[in-house]
Amino acid sequence: MFKRILVANRGEIAVRIIRAAHELGIQTVAIYHKVDKSAAYVSYSDYAYEIFSVQPKAAYLDIQQIIDVAKKSGAEAIHPGYGFLSERAPFSQACLDAGIKFIGPKPYSIDAMGSKTRARELMEKAGVPIVPGTKQPIENLDSAFEIARKIGYPILLKASAGGGGKGMRKVFREDDFKENFESAQREALKSFGDGSIYIEKFLENPKHIEIQVIGDEYGNYVHLGERDCSIQRRHQKVIEEAPSTVLDEELRQKMGNVAISAARAVEYFNAGTVEFLFDKNKNFYFLEMNTRLQVEHPVTEFITGFDIVKEQINIASGKPLSFRQEDVVFRGHSIECRINAEDPFNNFLPDTGRIEFLREPTGKGVRLDSGIEQGSEVTIHFDPIIAKLITYGRTRSEAISIMLRALNDFKIIGIKTGIPFLSSVLTHPRFLEGDYDTGFLENDFDFSVLHKKDEEILNELAIISTYIHNEEKSSYTNLNASNTSTSIGKNKWKIRGQLFRRWF
Numbered sequence: 269m270f271k272r273i274l275v276a277n278r279g280e281i282a283v284r285i286i287r288a289a290h291e292l293g294i295q296t297v298a299i300y301h302k303v304d305k306s307a308a309y310v311s312y313s314d315y316a317y318e319i320f321s322v323q324p325k326a327a328y329l330d331i332q333q334i335i336d337v338a339k340k341s342g343a344e345a346i347h348p349g350y351g352f353l354s355e356r357a358p359f360s361q362a363c364l365d366a367g368i369k370f371i372g373p374k375p376y377s378i379d380a381m382g383s384k385t386r387a388r389e390l391m392e393k394a395g396v397p398i399v400p401g402t403k404q405p406i407e408n409l410d411s412a413f414e415i416a417r418k419i420g421y422p423i424l425l426k427a428s429a430g431g432g433g434k435g436m437r438k439v440f441r442e443d444d445f446k447e448n449f450e451s452a453q454r455e456a457l458k459s460f461g462d463g464s465i466y467i468e469k470f471l472e473n474p475k476h477i478e479i480q481v482i483g484d485e486y487g488n489y490v491h492l493g494e495r496d497c498s499i500q501r502r503h504q505k506v507i508e509e510a511p512s513t514v515l516d517e518e519l520r521q522k523m524g525n526v527a528i529s530a531a532r533a534v535e536y537f538n539a540g541t542v543e544f545l546f547d548k549n550k551n552f553y554f555l556e557m558n559t560r561l562q563v564e565h566p567v568t569e570f571i572t573g574f575d576i577v578k579e580q581i582n583i584a585s586g587k588p589l590s591f592r593q594e595d596v597v598f599r600g601h602s603i604e605c606r607i608n609a610e611d612p613f614n615n616f617l618p619d620t621g622r623i624e625f626l627r628e629p630t631g632k633g634v635r636l637d638s639g640i641e642q643g644s645e646v647t648i649h650f651d652p653i654i655a656k657l658i659t660y661g662r663t664r665s666e667a668i669s670i671m672l673r674a675l676n677d678f679k680i681i682g683i684k685t686g687i688p689f690l691s692s693v694l695t696h697p698r699f700l701e702g703d704y705d706t707g708f709l710e711n712d713f714d715f716s717v718l719h720k721k722d723e724e725i726l727n728e729l730a731i732i733s734t735y736i737h738n739e740e741k742s743s744y745t746n747l748n749a750s751n752t753s754t755s756i757g758k759n760k761w762k763i764r765g766q767l768f769r770r771w772f
């Protein structure tokens with residue numbers, strides 16, 4: 269096992285990785301740009317080295333500087349976290365060349381999944397269902413028209429080098445094809461330095477369901493079930509949960525085995541995630557593979573009991589998987605809310621400033637993965653995610669009520685956060701019913717409910733908790749608070765003529 273590893277990341281995920289390393293008896297080396305000098309993760313680490321650049325983000329992307337720090341600090345391995353260098357094949361290669369273990373897959377696997385067209389080709393060969401469309405970039409418009417006609421409109425133009433919705437265009441009819449193709453090409457070239465575009469059939473409001481897989485360096489694989497990440501705003505995940513409300517055990521094992529085939533097809537090892545689009549008829553199609561640890565991994569940890577980061581480190585140190593598929597049992601329900609430094613009342617504008625006061629939620633079923641502490645400065649230089657709040661309950665209802673309670677307990681003064689927005693989503697009847705897809709925030713969620721005062725949210729929490737307590741699941745649909753519930757006193761609420769008391 270390694271004695272010391274370098275964490276090539278910052279914020280909450282750096283803290284998360286340092287915790288796992290320490291539990292394994294491994295020392296850690298942090299790296300920081302000067303704007304992060306007093307960040308929490310730096311003080312959690314045993315050692316810390318400054319890295320230099322004009323733009324702070326560039327330091328965390330500087331392969332040579334990071335490898336140099338690893339060498340001089342005596343780190344034997346590097347964990348890249350998510351974002352930054354985590355899915356750059358040249359970084360995985362540079363580690364290999366420097367004799368430092370990359371805690372993640374080999375360069376080939378990252379590369380193979382990095383090109384969406386190449387991935388689609390490999391997946392089809394491996395028997396993994398892909399969305400109907402092309403496996404080669406469009407070269408000639410006439411043949412592209414023919415393919416689109418065969419698939420049937422609407423179609424989606426996607427960037428081969430893409431992901432995350434960039435360079436994506438929906439096309440409804442042939443007359444609009446050329447114009448959309450050209451703008452997708454321009455955007456892809458600008459974003460990825462590669463203007464290749466391919467065609468997929470457009471699926472109407474699918475769900476986003478992803479499978480966590482782990483492989484060791486000897487060809488053994490397990491899957492840890494799914495996460496439902498359909499609650500997204502502008503291609504950013506907002507709330508994730510496991511298990512999904514729409515999978516039964518049979519479909520879970522089927523998708524799990526398909527995900528393992530996908531991983532095997534690119535000689536994948538370490539932790540990875542296979543993303544699927546999931547339609548109303550429960551068909552699922554490979555979307556892409558994320559060749560890294562994901563933000564939302566904790567929900568899987570809660571329902572399986574495994575520590576994915578410890579598994580990653582063990583695998584990178586050359587150990588075989590310590591458990592088999594039969595050992596994976598799913599128990600209970602977990603939900604994650606991403607806590608972003610942003611103003612939900614002002615178009616989610618990123619917010620910055622000093623954390624003047626912080627009260628962190630705790631208690632049964634609550635996990636907080638945070639990169640901030642009282643006194644921290646939140647700057648404009650990085651993604652707005654400052655913490656993740658994850659809850660666990662024996663049932664989905666319980667995980668939700670714990671989350672609402674924990675969001676309400678969470679007090680952050682000094683910066684604005686998305687907490688009021690998260691509470692609003694969690695209390696939406698469609699969310700409570702577990703009936704949502706990737707179109708939820710855009711089509712079904714009324715952003716004006718956000719203007720509710722804290723007290724109204726608390727009242728709703730009490731109402732919903734009462735329902736959960738009474739296990740009246742079927743009543744959720746009628747819980748649209750604005751017209752079916754009224755506050756009639758300090759601790760009493762009336763819903764459809766029924767009187768409830770606060771019970772917590």
Ligand code: MV4
Nearest residue numbers: 399424431432433468469470471476500503706
């Ligand atoms: C799709 C799709 C519908 N049909 N592909 C969006 C980001 C990129 N990773 C893939 N995305 C989508 N691809 C086909 N053929 C709908 C989306 C999509 C989406 C996917 C996952 C999660 C949220 C989404 C929000 C809007 C659109």
